[in-house]
Amino acid sequence: VTYTAGQLAKRCGLSRTALLYYESIGLMKAAGRSSNNYRRYSEKDRQRLEQICRYRESGLSLEDIKGMLDRPSTDGRSILERRLAALNEEIRKLRDHQRSILSLLRNPAAFRKAGIMSKDAWVALLRNCGFSDADMSRWHAEFERSAPAEHQHFLEYLCIPEGEIRSIRAWSRKQLANDTSERAAG
Amino acid sequence: VTYTAGQLAKRCGLSRTALLYYESIGLMKAAGRSSNNYRRYSEKDRQRLEQICRYRESGLSLEDIKGMLDRPSTDGRSILERRLAALNEEIRKLRDHQRSILSLLRNPAAFRKAGIMSKDAWVALLRNCGFSDADMSRWHAEFERSAPAEHQHFLEYLCIPEGEIRSIRAWSRKQLANDTSERAAG
DNA sequence: TTGCTCCTCACGTCACGTGAGGTGGC
């Protein structure tokens, strides 16, 4: 079985122009041409394109994908991990943008509209479930102890400003120390 | 007081080329030129540029910013709210990319490296704090009742697949119904 | 003279989308 450019693109869920663009940068190449100069893609070409699409779903650059497919020596794992870290950074920036917009709007109704969890809403939620202040402080301390980076991440998720995050985390670490010394004393 | 292009750019924390680019698209205009053809920016120009920078921190397009500054009739609030919604969509896409990478890596160690909170890590954290299964289910039910959109958001934050999120939320709603009828019966 | 800033084009970026202008098979 062979495919024309349009057929293959459709099967893999991308546009014909995207496929031609991949050819222009040397990422895809049709197995051959038919007599009327139409590109003819083979089954092997289709498999390569599907692999490309899988990588694209991770938001990898076409340059990186080219490297992973054409040079078996490249360390795919480290490329993926770098991309993962970059994604975290991008998400952090977008959250900063959200925070900035919210401060421009200064409108509590905007929170609901955006589907963003605010600190106050979060605390109210826990309180409604019957969690006491002591429960919450224990929870912060445990979070900080077992997964400090994720604790930071979570506080950012709640759109809490940098300075307040720092003081919350410092306070959490102190709680933990108190807890430990009390246990030792008791 | 007046500024040259370089001086004004530095004061506002952007590059000279960025400032010149703003001029090329009609967003900024120097108050005048000095005898040697250098741009001369006034205090008013500086205020406008600072306003531009404030909007830029929200990730608004220069086109939108131009509209907000030059046409007082434009509804700034709705532009900001649209941007807020778009940011949520972008973040969702980036999270999809992360999920895709994680499935490629299939490596639990990658979670820690990336600073991502996984479902399992989250549950373990709560359990370490002494929260029981009953506490957690009550919490899900309450979350779903009081803020369904934010509940969805939070589950996405934990990088849980779409299908599982749906079933968790459906289950949460059922819990709530049971709770209510039990109270009515008791 | 060396270093600094300033000026004006013009081209590159990334992953395509969108014509323009033309061909080929049903």
Added chain:
DNA sequence: TTGCTCCTCACGTCACGTGAGGTGGC
């Protein structure tokens, strides 16, 4: 003939960054 796909350029996108080539004041 109408509609469809295919072909090959070439230009546009967004917010700049990076030279190239030249000027002006200390």
